[in-house]
Amino acid sequence: MDVPAEAPAPEADRQPGAPHPRETTTLFGQDAAERAFLEAFNAGRLHHAWLLSGPEGIGKATLAWRIARFLLTRPLQSSNAGGGLFGEDLAPAPPRTLDTDPDHPAVRRAAALSEPRLFLLRRPWDAEKGRFKQDIPVDEVRRLKSFFNFSAVDGGRRVVIVDAADDLNTAAANALLKVLEEPPRDTVLLLVSHAPSRLLPTIRSRCRSLPLRQLADQDLSEALRAAFQDDAPDLPALIALADGSAGRALQLHEAGGPEAYAALIALLSDLPRLDRPAMVKLADSAAARGAEDRFDLLLTLTEFFLHRLARTGAMGAAPSEAVQGEGALLARLCPTPAHARIWAQTGAEIVPRARAGRAVNLDASALLIDMFLGLQSTAAGPAAA
Missing domain, CATH: 3.40.50.300 (P-loop containing nucleotide triphosphate hydrolases)
Known part of the structure; x- marks a missing residue:
C-alpha cells in the first residue's frame, strides 16, 4: 500500500499569497x-x-x-x-x-x-x-x-x-x-x-x-504586477494602503483590506455623525467566531486612517486617495497642524486601548464600537471643530 507523502511543513518566512x-x-x-x-x-x-x-x-x-x-x-x-x-x-x-x-x-x-x-x-x-x-x-x-x-x-x-x-x-x-x-x-x-x-x-x-528603503509607487506597482501577473486587483488602492511595502500590499489583498477600508471610510464620512446601524454591523463583522484577523485588520486600517489624518493637517493637503471620498474627508476633519496634533493624540489612546482590551478577551464588537465613538467624540469636540 502506498504511504501518502508527508506534507511539507509551513515556512515562517513565507508571505501568504506570495512566492517565497x-x-x-x-x-x-x-x-x-x-x-x-x-x-x-x-x-x-x-x-x-x-x-x-x-x-x-x-x-x-x-x-x-x-x-x-x-x-x-x-x-x-x-x-x-x-x-x-x-x-x-x-x-x-x-x-x-x-x-x-x-x-x-x-x-x-x-x-x-x-x-x-x-x-x-x-x-x-x-x-x-x-x-x-x-x-x-x-x-x-x-x-x-x-x-x-x-x-x-x-x-x-x-x-x-x-x-x-x-x-x-x-x-x-x-x-x-x-x-x-x-x-x-x-x-x-x-x-x-x-x-x-x-x-x-x-x-x-x-x-x-x-x-533598504520603502518602495516608491512605481516600484511597488511593478512588484505587484509581477506578483499578481494577469490577475491584478485594484492596484491604486493597494498602493495607497501599503505604505511602500509589497509584503503589506499582499497581506492586505489576502485580507480584503481595500474593501474593509472603503467600508471604514463610508462609516466615518459624515463625522461627527455616525450611522449607528452601520457602525454596529461593521463592528459585529469582527466579533464572529474565527474573525480575529478581521478585528486586527480594522484596527490596522483605523491606525492608517489616523496617520493620514495627521499627515493631511501637517502638510496642508490630503495624500492621494486610497478609496473614493477619502481625500475630502481627510481635508475636512484635519485642515491645520493643530487638528493634526489632536487626531494624533486620539490615535495614541483609542487604538492601543482596543488592542489591550482584546488581549484580555473583551468583546471585539464592543471594543470597536468604543473606538468608533472615540473618533466621533474627537470630531465633535470644540478643539477639532
Missing part, C-alpha cells in the same frame, strides 16, 4: 542596496556579516537570497580586486548585477533547500502544537556548529541567512553573537531585520549595515 523570497528572482526598487554590496564585493571588501534592514515587505529577504545565490555561484578568488593569475587583463570582468544562472546546480539546490553550503535560520514549525514557535530558540543557532564543521565537497563559500534576526530570543542572540565575533573562514552571514534598533548593539556593531 528564494523563488523570487527580480527585486524592485532596491538598486542602491544591490550596488553597495557589489561595490564591496568587487573591491575585495566582502564583510563577513551584513545587516539588511528596513520596514517589512520591501524586499530584504529577496535581496538576501539574491546575494546568497550570487555568492554560492562565484569562485572565492573573484572577490579579490585585480586577482588575475596571468595579469590584470586576463582577470574576469567584475560582476555588475547579482543575477545568477537559474540552471546552476547551486541555484537549483538552494531553491530546494538542499544546498550544503547554505543554512537558513528562521522560526521553526512546532508540529505538535500546529503552529510556529514564537521565536528562534538557541537550539536552532547551535545547529550552525555542525553546519560549519561539515566540509562541502565542492568547496566555496558558506552562506547563512537569518530571517528574521528580530525573532532571536535572548539565548539565541547571544549564541549568534559568538559566531559573529569569531566568524568561520569563507562564510557570509546575512541578517534580515525589520527593527534593527531592537537587536543587541554588539550584533549590529559586527555587521555591515545595508539599509
Whole structure:
C-alpha cells in the first residue's frame, strides 16, 4: 500500500499569497542596496556579516537570497580586486548585477533547500502544537556548529541567512553573537531585520549595515504586477494602503483590506455623525467566531486612517486617495497642524486601548464600537471643530 507523502511543513518566512523570497528572482526598487554590496564585493571588501534592514515587505529577504545565490555561484578568488593569475587583463570582468544562472546546480539546490553550503535560520514549525514557535530558540543557532564543521565537497563559500534576526530570543542572540565575533573562514552571514534598533548593539556593531528603503509607487506597482501577473486587483488602492511595502500590499489583498477600508471610510464620512446601524454591523463583522484577523485588520486600517489624518493637517493637503471620498474627508476633519496634533493624540489612546482590551478577551464588537465613538467624540469636540 502506498504511504501518502508527508506534507511539507509551513515556512515562517513565507508571505501568504506570495512566492517565497528564494523563488523570487527580480527585486524592485532596491538598486542602491544591490550596488553597495557589489561595490564591496568587487573591491575585495566582502564583510563577513551584513545587516539588511528596513520596514517589512520591501524586499530584504529577496535581496538576501539574491546575494546568497550570487555568492554560492562565484569562485572565492573573484572577490579579490585585480586577482588575475596571468595579469590584470586576463582577470574576469567584475560582476555588475547579482543575477545568477537559474540552471546552476547551486541555484537549483538552494531553491530546494538542499544546498550544503547554505543554512537558513528562521522560526521553526512546532508540529505538535500546529503552529510556529514564537521565536528562534538557541537550539536552532547551535545547529550552525555542525553546519560549519561539515566540509562541502565542492568547496566555496558558506552562506547563512537569518530571517528574521528580530525573532532571536535572548539565548539565541547571544549564541549568534559568538559566531559573529569569531566568524568561520569563507562564510557570509546575512541578517534580515525589520527593527534593527531592537537587536543587541554588539550584533549590529559586527555587521555591515545595508539599509533598504520603502518602495516608491512605481516600484511597488511593478512588484505587484509581477506578483499578481494577469490577475491584478485594484492596484491604486493597494498602493495607497501599503505604505511602500509589497509584503503589506499582499497581506492586505489576502485580507480584503481595500474593501474593509472603503467600508471604514463610508462609516466615518459624515463625522461627527455616525450611522449607528452601520457602525454596529461593521463592528459585529469582527466579533464572529474565527474573525480575529478581521478585528486586527480594522484596527490596522483605523491606525492608517489616523496617520493620514495627521499627515493631511501637517502638510496642508490630503495624500492621494486610497478609496473614493477619502481625500475630502481627510481635508475636512484635519485642515491645520493643530487638528493634526489632536487626531494624533486620539490615535495614541483609542487604538492601543482596543488592542489591550482584546488581549484580555473583551468583546471585539464592543471594543470597536468604543473606538468608533472615540473618533466621533474627537470630531465633535470644540478643539477639532
